[in-house]
Amino acid sequence: xxxxxxxxxxxxxxxxxxxxxxxxxxxxxxxxxxxxxxxxxxxxxxxxxxxxxxxxxxxxxxxxxxxxxxxxxxxxxxxxxxxxxxxxxxxxxxxxxxxxxxxxxxxxxxxxxxxxxxxxx
Amino acid sequence: xxxxxxxxxxxxxxxxxxxxxxxxxxxxxxxxxxxxxxxxxxxxxxxxxxxxxxxxxxxxxxxxxxxxxxxxxxxxxxxxxxxxxxxxxxxxxxxxxxxxxxxxxxx
Numbered sequence: 474x475x476x477x478x479x480x481x482x483x484x485x486x487x488x489x490x491x492x493x494x495x496x497x498x499x500x501x502x503x504x505x506x507x508x509x510x511x512x513x514x515x516x517x518x519x520x521x522x523x524x525x526x527x528x529x530x531x532x533x534x535x536x537x538x539x540x541x542x543x544x545x546x547x548x549x550x551x552x553x554x555x556x557x558x559x560x561x562x563x564x565x566x567x568x569x570x571x572x573x574x575x576x577x578x579x580x581x582x583x584x585x586x587x588x589x590x591x592x593x594x
Numbered sequence: 595x596x597x598x599x600x601x602x603x604x605x606x607x608x609x610x611x612x613x614x615x616x617x618x619x620x621x622x623x624x625x626x627x628x629x630x631x632x633x634x635x636x637x638x639x640x641x642x643x644x645x646x647x648x649x650x651x652x653x654x655x656x657x658x659x660x661x662x663x664x665x666x667x668x669x670x671x672x673x674x675x676x677x678x679x680x681x682x683x684x685x686x687x688x689x690x691x692x693x694x695x696x697x698x699x700x701x
Contacts, residue, residue, distance in 0.1 A: 518681055568637055577690075578686070578688065578690065580683060581640060582649065584637035
């Protein structure tokens with residue numbers, strides 16, 4: 474059974490940093506592109522970032538470009554999202570998701586339970 | 595960026611009724627349209643991919659149709675567990691944008 478377990482969320486001040494982790498199990502992480510998708514409280518879904526199987530290529534939404542960095546450690550079965558220069562509008566539940574199809578034009582067949590990031594002073 | 599517009603925003607129906615949800619794209623996405631279901635406090639769940647293909651384990655009462663710019667998700671007979679928010683997503687262009695969601699609520 475595929476399982477994705479996010480951690481690392483919490484309360485952070487504007488301008489601060491946070492690193493999210495997603496522990497993957499039940500499948501071979503190195504075979505799959507992976508993504509982060511976020512959902513602001515009471516709002517819809519936003520694709521934040523995607524990374525290829527070996528981590529050599531990444532894409533970012535314009536809203537986070539230059540501030541967030543996606544990475545992965547296939548040997549540790551873990552996906553990461555380093556978030557810097559955080560803003561109030563980054564407040565959201567962040568989901569890790571397994572990508573199916575073309576890596577930056579895929580869809581998501583498995584999702585983690587999400588981790589809440591709150592940016593507030 | 596492709597904009598997806600879902601309608602209606604809220605659909606009030608009774609168990610056993612048919613639900614018809616719409617997703618319209620601002621430009622053609624061919625058949626690269628995906629549907630998800632999300633219940634309160636839960637992650638989204640994949641229902642339909644590439645317009646009309648049911649994901650593994652999804653009941654046959656869920657069906658998708660459409661191509662180009664107009665798509666429909668149909669739930670043939672609502673079960674109590676189907677009351678949720680439904681999102682469409684296009685995967686034709688980066689970034690893969692989502693619609694704003696349709697809430698199917700109990701009437």
